[in-house]
Amino acid sequence: MIEQLAERANADGWLVHRGRRINLKFLVGIGDADYIVAIRDGRVESVAPRTLPTDTGVFSFRAGNDVWADFWSAEPPRDRHDLFSMVAAGLATLDGELLPLMQNLQYFKDLLAAPRAAAVEA
């Protein structure tokens, strides 16, 4: 589903508008795979697998494959329906500089939930 992130997020004009002051890269960990998500003016510019140790982001958010699969399902189960519910349940970890995440928390929650739309449509 991560491959759908850019298309789904950028198709949401209101989400992009809410993030219009955000310009940064952050890291999403899905199981053992890390991805660098680049945001420019609220749009997802790229989502790329991490290939070099120097590829990194301002902050990182990691969870297991099964947790992300549930998170992106049409009706996610409890503890897997929200980024901080995943954190509260010990199913996800946060690292790095959290200030830009906290300053735009709903944006990042909605951004990472954007691929769920594909499951809802299915």
Added chain:
Amino acid sequence: MVQYEPITGRYFTMQVAGEDCRIYVEEAGSGIPLVCLHTAGADARQFRHLLCDPDVTANYRVLAFDMPWHGKSNPPVGYQNRDYQLTTELYRETVNAFCQALELDNPVVMGCSMGGRIVLHLALEQPDDFRAVIALEGADRLEPYYDTDWLHRPDIHGGEIAAAFVSGQVAPQSPDEFRHETLWHYKQGGPGIFKGDLYFYWTDGHFDDRSHRIDTSRCPVYLMSGEYDSSCTPERTEATTNRIPGAKGKVMADIGHFPMSENPELFRRHLMPVLEEIRR
């Protein structure tokens, strides 16, 4: 012709911790007093559906007030020179002051989240003062999962981050309209108020070492928590229920941390049998 809701809102002043507090209260119905306590960082608007439910107000005088510093209740004079922090004793005194000011006779008290926590303290300390208590999303032991300093600092919008944090506490199944109404209350909270409430909710209010002393033969205790609550989880609710002899617990499927405001129709199906049982 305007169709007014059956809610009446009024102001009065009561003393809490030696200070005058101007309080806003909404009420509807007649019968057994049912005092409703809102969640941390929000206000009594959360109970508007209950106040407008004729099946509830036929037998209950429903009263929902904004805590001092919340909603349309003022902070005490001089608030600008101090941080707000809710403690167990301050909260208990506030609820008692409200009940005494309105001369409520043996009311039922129903609170949600921090309100659900304080009603358990009330059942423990003053079992003969209350006909029953209903703890929505309330437990005797909770664990924080983020640093509450994030909620009150100059480089983060306090209302936006409070709403963003609690957005995950609304069940995915809840109607979008009520999800966002619930979040709006958080966006309107005063600076530092959610953080100050969470001091009671996450730090000061633990009493799992004493909750087993609650005498439910004198004050019946009901615990009801939403399946999607990430802080007062079903497991923590069940653990609390099991520690209180005679307490009745229930997990509400497809509901989160704000049953009365996020999914009022589904919530009433769980609540009505409890209110009927208390009335009998």
